[in-house]
Amino acid sequence: MARKRITPGKIRLTEVAKLAGVSPITASRFFRNPEALSIGKRARVESAAKELGYVPNLAARALASQRTEVIGVLIPSLTNNVFADVLRGIYDALDGSRYSIQLANTRYSILQEERLLRLFLAQKPAGLIVTGINQTADSRHIMESVDCPIVQIMELGSAPVDMMIGFSHFDAGKAAIAHLLDQGYRRIGFLGARMDPRVQRRLDGYRSAMTDAGLFDERLIVTTAVPTSMTLGGALFADLLAKAPDIEAVFCVNDDLALGALFECKRRHMVVPDQMAIVGFNDLEFMASSVPTLTSVRTNRYEMGRNAAMMVLETLAGRRPAESVVDLGFSVIERQSSTRRG
């Protein structure tokens, strides 16, 4: 006959209950909902747990209760500073709560995203935070069928799976160009790398603003699927100058490209902003301390992560946020690199 897999020294809930002189179920309740116990038992269980150094077994809890305290987070990149900030917000919001994070990297692939989504389901997550609004049809079905709060972050769209927090990349791109137009620049180039859906929408914003101003010219646009970097910013800027030597300004879809372009200007002894205006995107910390300082579109990445996590938390606590779609906006931070022409 089968053996007893007895583990002699181990402290389980039963041991705590025994020491406290209550039933296991009462001890269990202490850890999940202390208010349900009378003051006396509460104290007894508490001290018993402390004395024994009890650590709850999460697997047993998950199995018995059919749910976990894990919030799945799907982001496209670990390298990108933008997501580092978002993540920091998420981690900060969850700090001290009983929820923990399961992070997965989609590498900008929606197929990979779908695969990871399925993987997450095996764990019955308490909540889900996913990046963007461009999921595969299957991913959408999966998310719609899962019974847990889901927040889509980074951008906005008309059909949230559940909740959503972000800003309009189209409007942000448009606003960057509006600023340059406002400063008197006319021949405004566009530099884009990686070209994920959000960058694409910034390009749409650029296109719209330039077309409205009657200034659109296909030759002003240089993009690549290659991941972004400062070095790439310099290279793309060089390409742009070759295609359109008469450009007066350049809008870069992120700050790395912008700083790369700035250095490329230096290399060519072009003075910024006199001979070339530069606008970046995200407003990373270094934009304020370069020489000259660089104009950028500030996005609220930390807040986005933080709020997304809080929305999940609130929903789990039964207090569903009033607004299921939150627009965090953006702002064009005007600096030396794009001051008025002439």
Added chain:
Amino acid sequence: MARKRITPGKIRLTEVAKLAGVSPITASRFFRNPEALSIGKRARVESAAKELGYVPNLAARALASQRTEVIGVLIPSLTNNVFADVLRGIYDALDGSRYSIQLANTRYSILQEERLLRLFLAQKPAGLIVTGINQTADSRHIMESVDCPIVQIMELGSAPVDMMIGFSHFDAGKAAIAHLLDQGYRRIGFLGARMDPRVQRRLDGYRSAMTDAGLFDERLIVTTAVPTSMTLGGALFADLLAKAPDIEAVFCVNDDLALGALFECKRRHMVVPDQMAIVGFNDLEFMASSVPTLTSVRTNRYEMGRNAAMMVLETLAGRRPAESVVDLGFSVIERQSSTRRG
């Protein structure tokens, strides 16, 4: 009497086994060690699982087997590019394996680290990757008593808890100074931020090299506990100039500080390297594309993460790595910002 918590439509291992015409335990084995089954049963279970869309319940598996397939990772910062690279290496190494990552942020606090370590234990992780060698005594006890592979990353020390991969920050700091001395610089300043144990050891390296050369001067050192940033680099550099106006070169403990110092030089119309040499640390991508390009100490962060994860994986597979302490080294990448004086 108590109810049956029957879940009608759900597919469990039992359902798969039934459809495949085998016992549940055989089906179970298929998912853990397919080679143990005969070819015929293997195919039958496989198709049955696919047909039913079976997804294993990880909580049940963890409870029954008393272990999980989670590797805990403790890092001090989510913002720091250095750890983003390390993480990418870890995630890449684990990609495709059955292990997943549980990430936690110690925020450079060893007390927080200890707390998180205890938290991890509740999950019975399959492995652990922790940053650095400065843990609390309790943390060390905990790690020593846990029965799973542990890798300490980022630096080297004489008493690994289990395995270790990193490089000598002392030697790296010393090498950076040796390079500057070699180029003819004598009054070499030191800029440090955050001052975590690894940065401290780079400072020790600096101190040692300068003392050996008979050039040590306390006034050449400027440090702060504030987290690093480019803006801070400029500020610290300004402080250093105020304390020691005659400095010829500056060693920055990371690249952000170095770039900030470079911009501060620009602001003051000091020519780099003619009037001021700059050396950074980590060799982030942008160091090669700034103007002038910046000398830095290259560290193999991605490889560190990747190898650390692989060491855990190998140990779990029963193939313990021959070397339990791996020195990944570093190299001084000489660029324009520190070319020969005069």
Added chain:
DNA sequence: ACTGATATTGACAGCGCTACCAACCGGTTG
């Protein structure tokens, strides 16, 4: 044919916790 060794399969119980329901308690209420 028999032995021993190896490969393959199955029975059973139990991992540690919680859902569900029942029971109990002192105090009201009709």
Added chain:
DNA sequence: CAACCGGTTGGTAGCGCTGTCAATATCAGT
């Protein structure tokens, strides 16, 4: 005095899987 109430506590079974061991099948060697 029975019925009722909200607050608190406990009994029982079961969440879905795997460790352990036993049983059976297969095969080579003698």
